[in-house]
Amino acid sequence: MVKGRIVVTGGAGFLGSHLCERALNDGYGVICVDNLLTGRLANIAHLMAAEEFAFVECDVADYAYHGGDLVAILHFASAASPADYLRVPVETLLTGALGTRRMLEIARERDARFLLASTSEVYGDPQVHPQPESYWGHVNPIGPRSCYDEAKRFAEALTTAYRGVHGTDTAIVRLFNTFGPRMRAHDGRAIPTLISQALAGEPMTVTGDGLQTRSICYVDDLVEGVFRMLWSDHPGPCNLGSTYEISMLDLARLIRDLVGSDAPIVHVGRPTDDPRVRRPDIALAAKILSWEPSVSMVDGLRSTIRWFAAQSASVIGAPTP
Numbered sequence: 001m002v003k004g005r006i007v008v009t010g011g012a013g014f015l016g017s018h019l020c021e022r023a024l025n026d027g028y029g030v031i032c033v034d035n036l037l038t039g040r041l042a043n044i045a046h047l048m049a050a051e052e053f054a055f056v057e058c059d060v061a062d063y064a065y066h067g068g069d070l071v072a073i074l075h076f077a078s079a080a081s082p083a084d085y086l087r088v089p090v091e092t093l094l095t096g097a098l099g100t101r102r103m104l105e106i107a108r109e110r111d112a113r114f115l116l117a118s119t120s121e122v123y124g125d126p127q128v129h130p131q132p133e134s135y136w137g138h139v140n141p142i143g144p145r146s147c148y149d150e151a152k153r154f155a156e157a158l159t160t161a162y163r164g165v166h167g168t169d170t171a172i173v174r175l176f177n178t179f180g181p182r183m184r185a186h187d188g189r190a191i192p193t194l195i196s197q198a199l200a201g202e203p204m205t206v207t208g209d210g211l212q213t214r215s216i217c218y219v220d221d222l223v224e225g226v227f228r229m230l231w232s233d234h235p236g237p238c239n240l241g242s243t244y245e246i247s248m249l250d251l252a253r254l255i256r257d258l259v260g261s262d263a264p265i266v267h268v269g270r271p272t273d274d275p276r277v278r279r280p281d282i283a284l285a286a287k288i289l290s291w292e293p294s295v296s297m298v299d300g301l302r303s304t305i306r307w308f309a310a311q312s313a314s315v316i317g318a319p320t321p
């Protein structure tokens, strides 16, 4: 007997697949809704046999919930890596708008708690550092990244409006850079790119001078923060991320050392509107969720490297068709 059902949109993606796993382990039935735009069935293959797990391949904007007992929606569907959303900017905007509206409607009809996965990108290239939730951001509304940033800003506004107009039980989390197993090697994000390059002994590409910083959070910590927020009654927005800030150049050197590679580090062009600094203020999460990351960056990188190494070993060892 499950405690209730949770819909996880984007459940076949990197974060979504970890959330599906956690919800099942916590005793909930899980419906994973994903159109496989950037997700993979391999991410949820180990869950398919579970009686209380269902996969629905569809666009979130078209999804209809027919079951009973819905307690929550974790709305994570969206292209997330710049390489992905730059490829499908219109779809990204519409997922943030129409997909979010559809899921909010379901939450309203079913009286379920709705949690929106927003992003640190709503702060744009920030002029306040670190970024507290009260900072309104510095986003270029017509820049190349705007399809993602503005989709999330619209989704936050729509979520807030549903709460105000319909009394829908909503929560917004603003996620900062997260990493771990099940990222795609070639999704364009720095960590999978650098790890794959180091493992292959290929030149490791750092954009610009590499002095731009990010704070990177291990996926297990992030999932814990999301579930604490889900079962709180706080509307957010609430930042979730690591406060340990590292430059991209230092990160590349650290990954190279952990892999034990002697790959050279090469500098390539920096993308337009790429933020120079990024670090969350997580005082709110500490206060309302008693949450802070507990996995060290090095431990998180080690387990991610092990996962990528195992993936490339299984590809190399696979029989040729």
Ligand code: NAD
Pocket (backbone or CB within 6 Å): 009, 010, 011, 012, 013, 014, 015, 016, 033, 034, 035, 036, 037, 038, 039, 040, 058, 059, 060, 061, 075, 076, 077, 078, 079, 080, 081, 084, 095, 099, 117, 118, 119, 120, 174, 175, 176, 177, 178, 179
């Ligand atoms: P991901 O690309 O691995 O996962 C996104 C998933 O959403 C994919 O499985 C994709 O197929 C699915 N999807 C996209 N559009 C869809 C649509 N219209 N209908 C149904 N499914 C759709 O990315 P991720 O890193 O796991 O990110 C998940 C969520 O978390 C995103 O909303 C992203 O904005 C947010 N987020 C992630 C990070 C991070 O560092 N990973 C940081 C901030 C915010």
